[in-house]
Amino acid sequence: MSRRSPTVQDSDLSARAKIREAALGLFGTSGFGVPLRTVAQAAGVSPGLVIHHFGSKDGLRAAVDESVLAVFLERFDALPKDLPADQLSRAMANVFSDVLGPNADIRQYLRRCLLDETPAGTTIFDEMVEATRRGLELLERAGGIRADSDPEWRPFQVLSIVLGPLLMEPVMQRHIGEPAYAPEVVRRRTSANLDVLSRGLFVSSAEKRG
Amino acid sequence: MSRRSPTVQDSDLSARAKIREAALGLFGTSGFGVPLRTVAQAAGVSPGLVIHHFGSKDGLRAAVDESVLAVFLERFDALPKDLPADQLSRAMANVFSDVLGPNADIRQYLRRCLLDETPAGTTIFDEMVEATRRGLELLERAGGIRADSDPEWRPFQVLSIVLGPLLMEPVMQRHIGEPAYAPEVVRRRTSANLDVLSRGLFVSSAEKRG
DNA sequence: TTCTATATTGAACAGTCATTCAACCACCGC
DNA sequence: GCGGTGGTTGAATGACTGTTCAATATAGAA
Numbered sequence: 464m465s466r467r468s469p470t471v472q473d474s475d476l477s478a479r480a481k482i483r484e485a486a487l488g489l490f491g492t493s494g495f496g497v498p499l500r501t502v503a504q505a506a507g508v509s510p511g512l513v514i515h516h517f518g519s520k521d522g523l524r525a526a527v528d529e530s531v532l533a534v535f536l537e538r539f540d541a542l543p544k545d546l547p548a549d550q551l552s553r554a555m556a557n558v559f560s561d562v563l564g565p566n567a568d569i570r571q572y573l574r575r576c577l578l579d580e581t582p583a584g585t586t587i588f589d590e591m592v593e594a595t596r597r598g599l600e601l602l603e604r605a606g607g608i609r610a611d612s613d614p615e616w617r618p619f620q621v622l623s624i625v626l627g628p629l630l631m632e633p634v635m636q637r638h639i640g641e642p643a644y645a646p647e648v649v650r651r652r653t654s655a656n657l658d659v660l661s662r663g664l665f666v667s668s669a670e671k672r673g
Numbered sequence: 674m675s676r677r678s679p680t681v682q683d684s685d686l687s688a689r690a691k692i693r694e695a696a697l698g699l700f701g702t703s704g705f706g707v708p709l710r711t712v713a714q715a716a717g718v719s720p721g722l723v724i725h726h727f728g729s730k731d732g733l734r735a736a737v738d739e740s741v742l743a744v745f746l747e748r749f750d751a752l753p754k755d756l757p758a759d760q761l762s763r764a765m766a767n768v769f770s771d772v773l774g775p776n777a778d779i780r781q782y783l784r785r786c787l788l789d790e791t792p793a794g795t796t797i798f799d800e801m802v803e804a805t806r807r808g809l810e811l812l813e814r815a816g817g818i819r820a821d822s823d824p825e826w827r828p829f830q831v832l833s834i835v836l837g838p839l840l841m842e843p844v845m846q847r848h849i850g851e852p853a854y855a856p857e858v859v860r861r862r863t864s865a866n867l868d869v870l871s872r873g874l875f876v877s878s879a880e881k882r883g
Numbered sequence: 884t885t886c887t888a889t890a891t892t893g894a895a896c897a898g899t900c901a902t903t904c905a906a907c908c909a910c911c912g913c
Numbered sequence: 914g915c916g917g918t919g920g921t922t923g924a925a926t927g928a929c930t931g932t933t934c935a936a937t938a939t940a941g942a943a
Binding site: 478508509510511512515516 | 889890891892893894
Binding site: 494495496574575577578579580585588589592602606607608609611612613615616617618619620621622623624626627628630631633634635637638639651652654655656658659660661662663664665666 | 704705706784785787788789790795798799802812816817818819821822823825826827828829830831832833834836837838840841843844845847848849861862864865866868869870871872873874875876
């Protein structure tokens with residue numbers, strides 16, 4: 464029952480991890496303003512222990528940031544380097560749905576990273592932009608993308624459609640009857656998104672006039 | 674030099690408005706955690722006056738919320754009720770670009786509304802969803818939308834593409850050289866977005882095989 | 884066992900916060 | 914002039930915050 468595998472950090476076993484996960488949830492739902500005492504209570508430890516393990520409240524935030532970042536980098540690095548273009552984009556989409564889908568805390572924390580602009584938060588989103596751009600370039604070379612599409616905005620358009628539900632989850636929740644990240648809801652939405660990205664939404668003027 | 678026009682609220686003339694606008698900017702950039710003293714100083718008044726005018730810090734937040742909400746509702750209500758479908762969707766898009774484009778404070782404040790879920794904030798986004806849904810239905814009846822598109826996700830897909838740059842503005846800023854909401858940048862992006870919504874991004878499989 | 888290092892506690896401290904309040908000022912009707 | 918009403922101030926207050934620290938518990942090494 465000792466340590467099992469040094470997945471993320473060494474000596475990240477019990478209390479330290481409990482504090483970090485409690486902070487992930489509370490920072491996500493209530494923002495960085497939550498009292499350290501509240502985090503400590505949620506983790507079942509004393510306030511002093513939080514400082515002992517993370518040095519300061521900012522240190523705790525940095526640790527939470529890095530743990531979230533690590534989840535994504537780990538998954539990105541695990542992707543096979545030589546996938547054909549269409550499989551690569553699908554594999555990357557799977558990383559997001561696998562990580563985000565079952566983990567509401569990470570979704571909410573990421574949403575907050577958009578505002579607070581901590582180093583790890585910016586890294587996560589910058590990686591997303593660059594990964595999307597690279598994926599689209601691969602796809603373009605394979606002939607999978609319209610030649611007259613705008614390379615400047617393409618990555619952001621794809622990211623907007625993929626990340627939109629993440630950022631607007633509370634809004635979406637109020638308008639659809641079911642949890643926005645329930646597995647089969649994600650499946651339906653992903654399918655609809657792929658459809659829009661493939662064929663558009665509006666009837667093109669050429670089609671209309673012809 | 675007395676009151677000019679009762680645009681938003683009565684008796685909303687000088688100090689009260691200055692405090693409200695200072696709070697809009699500071700809450701947007703630094704979050705609701707900014708000290709009341711800082712807001713007062715930015716508005717050039719004493720801390721006590723803020724309480725005198727708004728009752729409490731939460732009262733100030735509510736006032737800011739309502740003022741932002743009012744800007745949008747005012748513009749939505751001003752839209753002609755009997756526009757043809759394609760002009761309606763364009764008119765609504767113009768409301769966003771007109772209000773959001775020149776006003777960085779409102780953009781940042783809206784971004785924060787997405788998280789903090791204040792009443793007015795949820796109203797703004799709910800109105801956006803419903804307005805988009807109505808616009809799409811009108812457009813569909815006019816034959817402007819692909820019949821096989823998914824009515825459940827359509828409004829969110831459009832909103833994601835339109836609002837994505839708003840929510841990801843800091844991310845976008847780091848990847849394109851220029852301000853994400855400079856007028857001609859908005860023009861280019863809007864054009865690219867319309868293109869994606871009209872024709873899609875990927876080469877459809879039918880087109881690929883045929 | 885004893886020693887040592889680490890984990891853990893909770894009371895105490897110093898700072899900051901929103902809020903209160905008594906006073907002051909400016910203007911307007913009389 | 915005079916009274917008063919409302920805008921405005923800034924010091925005082927009490928609650929809450931992150932952090933410190935001396936004390937205690939725990940566990941492994943010698």
